[in-house]
Amino acid sequence: MIADFRVIFERDPAARNWLEVLFCYPGLQAIMLHRVAHSLYKQGMPFLPRLISHLARFFTGIEIHPGAQIGTGVFIDHGMGVVIGETAEVGDYSLIYQGVTLGGTGKESGKRHPTLGKNVVVGAGAKVLGNLNIGNSVRIGAGSVVLRDVPSDCTVVGIPGRIIYQSGVKVNPLEHGNLPDSEAKVIRLLLDRIEALEKQVEALQEDKLKQRELVVSGISKLTASSDHDESHSCYIKDKEIEEFLGGTM
CATH class of the missing domain: 2.160.10.10 (Hexapeptide repeat proteins)
Structure with missing residues (x-):
């Protein structure tokens, strides 16, 4: 005692x-x-x-x-x-x-x-x-x-x-x-991991967009190099579609 x-x-x-x-x-x-x-x-x-x-x-x-x-x-x-x-x-x-x-x-x-x-x-x-x-x-x-x-x-x-x-x-x-708050520490680590993954997704999306722009640019150059008749023919087909739709195209 x-x-x-x-x-x-x-x-x-x-x-x-x-x-x-x-x-x-x-x-x-x-x-x-x-x-x-x-x-x-x-x-x-x-x-x-x-x-x-x-x-x-x-x-x-x-x-x-x-x-x-x-x-x-x-x-x-x-x-x-x-x-x-x-x-x-x-x-x-x-x-x-x-x-x-x-x-x-x-x-x-x-x-x-x-x-x-x-x-x-x-x-x-x-x-x-x-x-x-x-x-x-x-x-x-x-x-x-x-x-x-x-x-x-x-x-x-x-x-x-x-x-x-x-x-x-x-x-x-x-x-x-x-x-220390061990749960808060784990949550912070998970948030950091999510942020890193989001940055990786954004980078992949940017790369995909650049690749798409390159493909579109290549197609545009090929179209510009085609002859005048094909361009005119394409134009005539567009006119036919527009007339078929009643001039709403």
Whole structure:
């Protein structure tokens, strides 16, 4: 509990004094109550752990099942709407923002909730669903939906979650909203590709038009070099067609 208390001053610049943190931080209150409920849950007590969890949810807006395993120094920032399932495991010094769900995907029994490694950051509104393994030092972007395992030292964004950074990229755990938009990047690449294809089509159309002009020019020269009788004959035929159409040609 001391580590849970100290980590707030390390990660929240708004934390000013211990009294304010103790009485005004629902994330800390929810974790402290969960520690008690989890201890009773492991002893096999049937009702009291769930009651404590329910009361914690009522007062803090954070629902943590008594069976969930929460590591040392876990910080739930703001925390309203956070849901952590029965078989979920959260590693040491992880950071969870409001609206996060560590949930299951069905009514299966056994391990059905995700396992988070150490120093994981889960952005606001993110959903991690199913029996997944999330490695150490993983960042999950705000609003992402993670449905697959994620190796350590990666950054995941999108619906469904996609890995955009691999190992070796240094990131600030507090900047969970400062992530690239992978979908916008793909759309921009597609637009660039369409523009390039349009230019190719325009170039082909211009070449075709030039070829047509050359053909027309060649036909005109051949017509000009023909004798006068053929030209006159063609003219007579045109007159006959015009008369046949009643002078409307």
